[in-house]
Structure formats: structure tokens, C-alpha cells
Amino acid sequence: xxxxxDLPWHEAQAQASPRExxxxxLRAIETxxxxxxxxxxxxxxxxxxxxxxxxxxNIVTTDMPTTCGSRILSNFTSPFDATAIARLRxxxxxxxxxxxxxxxxxxxxxxxxxxxxxxxxxxxxxxxxGSSGGSAAAVAARxxxxxxxxxxxxxxxQPAAFCGVxxxxxxxxxxxxxxxxxxxxxxxxxxxxxxxxxxCAELLGxxxxxxxxxxxxxxxxxxxxxxxxxxxxxxxxxxxxxEAVERLEGEVRANFDEALxxxxxxxxxxxxxxxxxxxxxxxxxxxxxxxxxxxxxxRFDGVRFGHRSxxxxxxxxxxxxxxxxxxxxxxxxxxxxxxxxxxxxYYDAYYGRAQAVRATLRGQFADAFARFDFLLxxxxxxxxxxxxxxxxxxxxxxxSDIFTAPANLVGIPAIAVPSGFxxxxxxxxxxxxxxxxxxxxxxxxxxxxxxxxEYWKRKPR
Amino acid sequence: xxxxxxxxxxxxxxARLLTSTKIFCGCSPAxxxxxxxHVCPICLGYPGSLPVLNRKAVELAVRMGLxxxxxxHPRSVFARKNYFYxxxxxxxxxxxxxxxxxxxxxxxDVRIRRIHMEEDAGKLMHHGDGSLVDLNRAGTPLVxxxxxxxxxxxDDAVAYLTRLRQVLMYTxxxxxxxxxxxxxxxxxxxxxxxxxxxxxxxxxxxxxxxRYVGRAIEHEIERQIAVLERGGKIDQExxxxxxxxxxxxxxxxxxxxHDYRYFPDPDLLTLDVEPSQIEEIRRALPELPAPxxxxxxxxxxxxxxxxxxxxxxxxxxxxxxxxxxxxxxxxAAANWVRNEVLRVLNEEKVELEEYxxxxxxxxxxxxLIDSGAIGGKSAKEIFDDMSQSGEAPETIVERKGxxxxxDPSAIREAAERVITANAAQVEQYRGGKQQVFGFxxxxxxxxxxxxxxxELANAVLRxxxxx
Numbered sequence: 001x002x003x004x005x006d007l008p009w010h011e012a013q014a015q016a017s018p019r020e021x022x023x024x025x026l027r028a029i030e031t032x033x034x035x036x037x038x039x040x041x042x043x044x045x046x047x048x049x050x051x052x053x054x055x056x057x058n059i060v061t062t063d064m065p066t067t068c069g070s071r072i073l074s075n076f077t078s079p080f081d082a083t084a085i086a087r088l089r090x091x092x093x094x095x096x097x098x099x100x101x102x103x104x105x106x107x108x109x110x111x112x113x114x115x116x117x118x119x120x121x122x123x124x125x126x127x128x129x130g131s132s133g134g135s136a137a138a139v140a141a142r143x144x145x146x147x148x149x150x151x152x153x154x155x156x157x158q159p160a161a162f163c164g165v166x167x168x169x170x171x172x173x174x175x176x177x178x179x180x181x182x183x184x185x186x187x188x189x190x191x192x193x194x195x196x197x198x199x200c201a202e203l204l205g206x207x208x209x210x211x212x213x214x215x216x217x218x219x220x221x222x223x224x225x226x227x228x229x230x231x232x233x234x235x236x237x238x239x240x241x242x243e244a245v246e247r248l249e250g251e252v253r254a255n256f257d258e259a260l261x262x263x264x265x266x267x268x269x270x271x272x273x274x275x276x277x278x279x280x281x282x283x284x285x286x287x288x289x290x291x292x293x294x295x296x297x298x299r300f301d302g303v304r305f306g307h308r309s310x311x312x313x314x315x316x317x318x319x320x321x322x323x324x325x326x327x328x329x330x331x332x333x334x335x336x337x338x339x340x341x342x343x344x345x346y347y348d349a350y351y352g353r354a355q356a357v358r359a360t361l362r363g364q365f366a367d368a369f370a371r372f373d374f375l376l377x378x379x380x381x382x383x384x385x386x387x388x389x390x391x392x393x394x395x396x397x398x399x400s401d402i403f404t405a406p407a408n409l410v411g412i413p414a415i416a417v418p419s420g421f422x423x424x425x426x427x428x429x430x431x432x433x434x435x436x437x438x439x440x441x442x443x444x445x446x447x448x449x450x451x452x453x454e455y456w457k458r459k460p461r
Numbered sequence: 462x463x464x465x466x467x468x469x470x471x472x473x474x475x476a477r478l479l480t481s482t483k484i485f486c487g488c489s490p491a492x493x494x495x496x497x498x499h500v501c502p503i504c505l506g507y508p509g510s511l512p513v514l515n516r517k518a519v520e521l522a523v524r525m526g527l528x529x530x531x532x533x534h535p536r537s538v539f540a541r542k543n544y545f546y547x548x549x550x551x552x553x554x555x556x557x558x559x560x561x562x563x564x565x566x567x568x569x570d571v572r573i574r575r576i577h578m579e580e581d582a583g584k585l586m587h588h589g590d591g592s593l594v595d596l597n598r599a600g601t602p603l604v605x606x607x608x609x610x611x612x613x614x615x616d617d618a619v620a621y622l623t624r625l626r627q628v629l630m631y632t633x634x635x636x637x638x639x640x641x642x643x644x645x646x647x648x649x650x651x652x653x654x655x656x657x658x659x660x661x662x663x664x665x666x667x668x669x670x671x672r673y674v675g676r677a678i679e680h681e682i683e684r685q686i687a688v689l690e691r692g693g694k695i696d697q698e699x700x701x702x703x704x705x706x707x708x709x710x711x712x713x714x715x716x717x718x719h720d721y722r723y724f725p726d727p728d729l730l731t732l733d734v735e736p737s738q739i740e741e742i743r744r745a746l747p748e749l750p751a752p753x754x755x756x757x758x759x760x761x762x763x764x765x766x767x768x769x770x771x772x773x774x775x776x777x778x779x780x781x782x783x784x785x786x787x788x789x790x791x792x793a794a795a796n797w798v799r800n801e802v803l804r805v806l807n808e809e810k811v812e813l814e815e816y817x818x819x820x821x822x823x824x825x826x827x828x829l830i831d832s833g834a835i836g837g838k839s840a841k842e843i844f845d846d847m848s849q850s851g852e853a854p855e856t857i858v859e860r861k862g863x864x865x866x867x868d869p870s871a872i873r874e875a876a877e878r879v880i881t882a883n884a885a886q887v888e889q890y891r892g893g894k895q896q897v898f899g900f901x902x903x904x905x906x907x908x909x910x911x912x913x914x915x916e917l918a919n920a921v922l923r924x925x926x927x928x
Contacts, residue, residue, distance in 0.1 A: 059509075060508060060509040066508065066509075068508070073508070076508070078502075078507065078508065078509065079502055079507065080502050080507075080509075080510075082509060177511060178509065178510070178511050179509040179510075180509055181508040181509045182508075182509070182728075184727075185726075185727035185728050186727035212513065213511060213513060214511050214513075215511070215512070215513050215514065215728065215729055215730055216511075216727075216728065216729075216730065291724060292724075292727055294543075294722075295541050295543050295551075295552070295553050295722075295724070297552075298543065298545065298551060298552020298553055299506040299508070299550060299551045299552050300508075301545060301547075301552055303547050303550075303594065304505060304506070304507075304550060304594075305507065305508075315547065319545055339722065342543075342722035342723075342724055343720055343722060344720045344722070347722075347724070351724060
């Protein structure tokens with residue numbers, strides 16, 4: 001019965017009732033999640049007449065807890081639904097569970113969850129990527145047809161790449177952030193993980209659009225995202241981001257070149273593009289993201305909700321102990337880095353400078369998009385790494401986001417599509433970026449690539 | 462010989478904007494509700510909630526900016542001011558920092574440095590060994606109005622605050638209610654010898670009545686002078702005024718000062734106000750108290766004191782102008798409004814809006830006096846009656862039979878009756894005893910039950926007696 005979930009959603013729907021599909025999802029979770037640990041919470045009473053979905057546990061839901069993978073919210077249930085959740089509910093979706101993540105979405109491996117790591121379904125000794133590792137693993141292991149994740153610097157695309165599934169980061173403002181627990185407000189965006197491009201396009205159509213609860217949501221009309229899926233890439237112009245790929249080696253390089261050939265085969269025009277400031281992207285990202293995070297996480301103070309330390313006798317104790325006990329090491333590291341970057345006397349040198357370079361980067365992307373419809377890089381510089389391989393080396397962990405963070409800094413949409421496998425059988429991934437609100441074109445090109453390669457049909461053992 | 466001491470004072474006033482919802486959510490900002498009943502996920506800072514700006518608050522802030530002759534900026538920026546306190550749900554206050562909505566204005570001779578918008582915090586209530594948090598107030602829209610250090614003493618400060626409060630109320634930006642915390646003041650005070658460099662300043666916080674502002678400033682000036690004369694030095698610190706002792710004490714030293722780590726709030730777009738909207742708001746501004754008081758002196762010949770007393774609130778000024786216009790007697794209108802209307806409102810604790818005596822009723826009363834139909838003493842009585850009964854002055858005159866007799870033939874008949882009834886006194890008068898005239902007038906007034914118009918009564922009586 002659970003083979004139903006191997007099918008693209010529109011085929012599965014034709015073969016079974018909504019109830020049967022939700023049951024298939026719940027049974028798959030029951031049998032497979034023990035080894036993968038993609039879920040922090042499973043909703044055995046999931047109902048609805050639409051798609052069974054898994055939700056990253058930093059998107060608030062009224063019928064399940066929202067922990068953000070943190071001890072500080074281990075008993076927290078939100079009094080309101082995220083706008084994306086409300087729109088999916090209205091569309092009949094069934095929420096089968098909440099998925100694991102790096103604490104407050106801070107990480108690239110899902111090892112920084114307070115509730116234990118998620119394992120990569122392709123190789124259980126490896127990470128699924130992060131921070132939306134639970135969502136990517138749940139889709140890869142065919143436990144759900146689709147999942148919501150969240151993006152700040154690649155947190156949907158990088159795990160999608162590591163798990164061999166499709167991951168979309170929409171344009172900043174395309175999906176309301178209301179109900180997405182903030183990490184870095186100027187970068188955060190809800191993202192979508194699916195097996196195939198079509199599922200992704202259809203889901204975006206449901207949750208995208210202006211929201212009175214989020215001033216940064218865009219009033220740009222919602223597109224018919226699946227309209228051009230069959231249109232191919234003939235005559236479309238793809239720029240290869242030279243600064244990003246010039247130092248690539250080995251199988252990631254070979255796989256990327258192969259992907260370019262697939263696009264060429266469809267009549268795409270492929271040329272070099274230059275985005276020199278992209279080499280600063282990681283530095284800018286970790287200043288801006290952590291600065292914003294240092295303020296966004298101040299509300300977890302033990303006063304109104306979440307963990308409150310029993311040891312507190314004074315107000316200062318209450319803050320120190322509640323936050324000290326509630327937050328994990330990576331979150332504390334980022335709060336400290338961000339606090340420093342905003343401090344009097346350092347603001348101009350760090351936060352101010354980072355925002356200035358961010359503006360330069362935005363300008364260079366705009367220039368590149370004057371010549372190209374899409375920009376291309378691999379999604380990640382390497383396939384999934386071993387659990388524990390980078391936990392002691394934050395900087396090398398941070399470099400996992402090197403190709404994905406620029407899209408968040410600039411606010412453009414980007415999609416990760418499976419592009420093959422390494423010699424060890426680990427998924428590899430191609431990233432396509434488009435100008436602001438270019439999602440429809442992005443799906444068109446990604447769907448062409450998917451049709452030509454059909455990597456989505458392979459699944460983990 | 463060292464110069465005389467002088468004080469340099471600047472004020473920061475927080476004024477609550479009169480909106481029907483909070484600045485970033487739909488909750489009511491009404492004062493006095495049971496604790497934590499006017500709250501929602503947004504003003505409680507719940508995970509995933511986002512602020513959405515209340516445009517009415519922006520309009521009121523723009524009005525204040527224009528009413529204080531500020532430059533109102535078409536683009537300003539909200540920033541996060543980071544600090545931890547249990548009354549601050551998000552761990553940061555959304556405020557404006559380097560790009561406030563208005564700058565560079567003035568009220569009278571006092572320059573306004575800036576006006577910025579921000580959200581209020583909640584309230585802590587201390588109970589024995591614990592504290593409780595009430596977040597009803599959290600997210601209430603405020604403007605902070607900051608002066609240049611242009612004030613020299615407590616009286617200046619109170620005069621500035623009085624005018625500022627009037628302007629806030631005229632524009633409808635704030636209800637000016639200090640008991641409910643709609644206006645709160647912090648005072649920056651330093652002292653120096655005449656002609657010397659500026660001294661180190663202290664900030665005294667949370668002064669919630671004009672009286673406390675005055676006392677706190679006086680105390681702080683005296684304290685600083687005393688410290689300096691002893692050869693000590695002033696520390697740049699934050700102080701708190703203690704109502705009980707009338708003194709200020711240290712709340713936070715410079716070393717304990719916060720680093721607020723301001724940065725633009727990425728949850729909010731830049732605050733853009735169309736220049737055309739600014740102009741529209743400017744056009745809709747009411748005439749403000751200072752120009753209005755000047756006009757009353759110029760056009761109505763009122764004294765400074767009368768004019769200022771009448772412009773205290775917009776409602777009173779408008780009431781006065783309506784009375785003056787209909788009565789066609791601006792000075793009489795000023796006296797009646799200033800002395801009688803305000804007395805009754807004060808005694809009976811009624812608002813002008815609910816007051817029974819409409820401007821037209823008072824104006825008609827003044828006209829009855831001016832036409833000689835009633836006398837001054839009766840007018841007072843009629844006025845008090847109007848205040849109680851709400852009836853028209855003409856009705857009351859009728860009901861009480863208070864109309865003066867100004868018909869000479871009616872008075873003559875009455876006088877003849879008095880002369881007949883008091884033959885002995887008339888004899889004395891005619892014999893040269895002039896004092897008896899007063900007695901006879903009294904008798905005549907009695908005969909007319911006090912309604913005879915005095916001059917007329919005198920003239921008629923004298924004419925009959927001297928015949």
C-alpha cells in the first residue's frame with residue numbers, strides 16, 4: 001500500500017481515497033521513522049481530504065506542538081496557525097507530523113536538534129543536511145509526498161540535495177512568514193520539499209500570496225506555477241556562476257558539467273556569468289543572520305512561555321538559567337556572535353558593512369539577470385557527510401551553505417533538483433536561481449531537467 | 462568671582478497616541494481593563510507572530526510633527542531596541558532610532574529635536590516577594606517628543622509641558638491624561654556657572670505629573686549645585702524621582718547603561734508617508750492654542766490671561782468663540798465662560814461636551830443683559846438655573862418672573878402707591894431730609910418685587926417727589 005507514496009501525487013490521488021493516502025503515510029512513518037528519526041511528533045489522528053504533509057517544527061500549528069528542535073520550547077503549543085498552515089488546512093491538507101530540525105533552524109545537518117539527529121535515508125550513517133533535515137528525509141524515505149521546511153541560508157535546498165529530493169526557496173515575501181518562528185527575519189522564508197517539481201509548483205500555488213499578518217509579504221499576484229512545466233528550455237539563457245564553480249573538483253564537478261549538457265540538449269543557451277561578491281556571501285550571511293537572530297531569540301526568556309528554570313531566585317537568574325538550560329551550544333554561539341556584531345563600536349564594522357556588501361551582491365545579481373533567465377550552481381559543494389564529521393568545526397559546517405546563502409541574501413527564488421548520484425550512491429543536486437518572482441520559470445526549467453533525468457524515481461533502500 | 466549658577470534642562474515626553482488599536486496588532490489599548498485581557502499572540506511576542514503597523518498611529522504622529530513645526534519625513538525607519546525586562550515581551554522594543562518620523566520643530570521658544578514613534582511596554586506589579594506582569598499596555602502606540610536643552614528652570618519646563626499637552630490634545634493625538642499615564646516625562650538636567658561649558662547631565666525618569674516634574678527639576682538643580690560647591694562631580698546617570706521624599710535617587714549608573722544594539726527591524730518595511738498625505742494632514746490641523754490666544758488678544762481685546770485661559774482646550778475655545786459670535790460681545794462672553802462656565806464645570810465635575818448650557822443659551826443670556834431686559838443679579842440666577850435645568854434663558858425668565866420692569870408707566874404706578882402709603886417719609890424728604898430717598902427707593906423695589914430697573918426707579922421716584 002505504501003508504494004502509493006512512490007507515485008507523483010496526481011497519480012496517487014487517482015488510485016486511492018484521501019483516507020487511504022493519509023493512512024499510507026502514517027504507516028510508512030510507523031515502519032521507517034524509527035531508523036530515520038525525521039519526526040518529532042506524529043499526528044495519528046490526521047484528517048483531511050488532501051495531501052498528507054509533514055511540517056518542519058518551527059512552523060506553528062494549533063493541533064501539534066511546535067518545539068523548534070529546542071529544549072526551551074519542548075512543551076510549547078502555539079495558540080495560532082501559521083498562515084501557510086491555515087491555507088493548507090482550508091485546502092484540505094492533512095498534517096501527519098512535525099519534522100526534526102537544527103535547533104531554531106540553526107545548522108546544516110539536523111545534528112543540532114535537542115531531540116537527537118535525523119539520519120539520511122540513503123545512508124543512515126550520514127546527515128540529511130539541515131536545518132530542514134527532517135522534512136527532506138521524510139520525503140526522501142517516502143513517508144510523505146511533500147513537506148514544508150524553512151529557509152534562511154539554504155535550509156531547504158541543502159537537505160533536499162543531501163536527500164535527493166526537490167527543494168524550493170521562494171522569493172522573499174512570496175509566502176507569508178506569519179507563524180514561521182523567526183531566525184533571521186530579512187532572510188527567512190517558508191520552503192517546500194517534494195519528490196517532483198510538479199508537486200512543488202502546485203503546493204506553492206496554495207500557500208503563496210499576500211498576508212495582512214506579514215508586512216513583508218508581497219502583493220505580487222500569485223502565478224499559475226504549474227502552467228509551463230511541459231514547455232522545455234529551448235532558447236532560455238542559463239548563466240553558470242563562475243566564482244562559485246571554478247574551484248569545484250571531482251564528482252560534484254563532473255555531475256554539474258553533466259547537468260549542463262542535459263540543459264544544452266534541450267536547446268538551452270549556457271554561458272559564464274560573473275557575480276564577484278558571491279565570495280563574501282557566507283561572511284555576510286553569518287553576520288546578518290546571527291545579528292537578527294540575537295534579537296529574535298530574546299523573547300525566549302522564561303517569562304511567558306517555554307522553559308523556565310526551577311533554579312531561579314532573582315530576575316537575572318531567571319534569564320541566565322532559563323536560557324542557559326533551554327538553548328543548545330550552536331544557538332548560544334550564534335546569539336553571542338550576533339550580539340557582538342550589533343554592539344556599540346562594532347556595528348559599523350560588522351552589521352553595517354555586511355548590509356552594504358549585501359546591497360552590492362544584490363546589484364551584481366540584478367546585472368547578471370539582465371543577461372540570463374537563470375543562474376546555475378551545484379546546490380552543495382559535496383554530498384551528505386557523516387554524522388559527527390563537522391560538529392566540532394562550525395566554520396566548515398557553515399561552508400555547506402556557500403552556494404545557497406546568496407539567494408537568501410538577495411531575496412530571489414531558487415530550486416534544488418536531483419542531478420544524480422555519487423560513486424557511493426549519495427544524491428547530488430543542481431541549483432537553479434531566477435530573478436525575483438521568477439518561480440514559474442524556475443519550475444519550467446527544473447521540470448525539464450527532471451523529465452530528462454528521472455532521478456526522482458530512485459529511492460533509498 | 463565665579464558666575465551665578467544656571468541650569469540647562471531638556472525634556473523627553475512620552476505621549477500615548479489616541480488610537481482604537483495597538484500599534485502593531487488589533488488589541489484595544491484602553492486603560493484600566495483587568496490584567497492581561499487586552500493581549501494577543503502579537504503583543505505577547507509569541508513565536509511566529511509579526512508586527513503590522515497601525516496607519517492611524519502614523520497619522521497622529523504626523524499631526525504632532527506638523528503641530529510642533531517639525532520637518533516630517535516621508536521616509537522613516539523602525540528599529541529594534543534590545544534589552545531584557547519582564548514587561549517587554551519580545552526582548553526588544555520597536556522604536557525609531559536614527560531615522561525618526563519628525564525632527565527640528567519648536568513649541569514657543571523651545572526647540573524640538575525629534576519626535577519618534579514606538580511601542581509601550583507592559584507593567585510590573587510587585588506583590589510581597591514576587592512580581593506580576595500585566596501586558597495590557599504592551600504595544601500601545603507612543604510618540605516620544607525630545608526637546609533641545611532650551612529650558613532654564615522648573616517653571617519653564619512646566620510651561621512647556623502645559624503648552625505641549627494642549628497641542629497634543631488639540632491635534633487629537635493624545636488625551637493628555639497624566640493619571641492614566643497618557644503623558645510621561647523624563648528630565649535631563651545639568652548645571653553650570655554662567656558662561657562656562659555645559660555640565661554633566663543626569664536623566665530623571667518617569668515623572669507623571671507636572672507638579673513632580675517641577676519638584677524633581679528643582680531638587681535635581683539644588684542637588685547638583687550642592688555637589689559641585691562641595692567640590693564633588695556629577696555622574697552621568699539615570700535617576701528616579703521619589704514622590705514620598707521629593708528627592709531624586711540613582712537608578713542606573715553610567716557603567717550600568719544598556720547597549721541597546723539598535724538595528725532596523727526587518728519585520729517592518731520602511732515607514733513611507735506620501736508628501737501629499739502630509740499636506741492633507743497639515744490642511745486638516747485645527748487652529749492651535751498659541752495662535753488662537755494671540756488672535757483673541759488682537760481681535761477681541763482680551764487680556765493675555767483671559768486669552769490663555771480660554772484656549773486651554775480646543776473644546777473650550779470653540780465654545781467660547783460660539784458664545785462670542787452669537788452674543789456679539791466677545792468680552793462679556795470671555796468673562797462668562799472663564800468665570801461662570803469653568804466654575805460650574807469644575808464644581809460639578811462635568812465635561813464641556815456634556816454641559817447643559819449650550820453656547821447659544823449663554824449667548825442669549827448675554828443678549829438679555831445687554832438689551833436691559835434683565836439685570837446682573839438676575840442673570841447669575843438664570844445662569845445657575847440653566848446649568849441645573851438645561852432650560853432656555855427666556856423660559857427661566859418667564860418661569861421666575863425675573864424680567865426687569867422697564868416700562869416707565871408701570872414703575873410710575875408703583876411709585877404712586879409707595880408715596881401714598883408712606884406720607885410721613887415723603888413729608889420728611891420734601892422738608893429737606895435727603896436720606897429718606899433711599900428708604901423710598903427700597904419701598905419701591907419691594908413693591909415691584911425687585912424687578913424695577915434701578916435707574917428708571919430712581920428717576921421716576923425723584924420726579925414724583927420733586928414735583
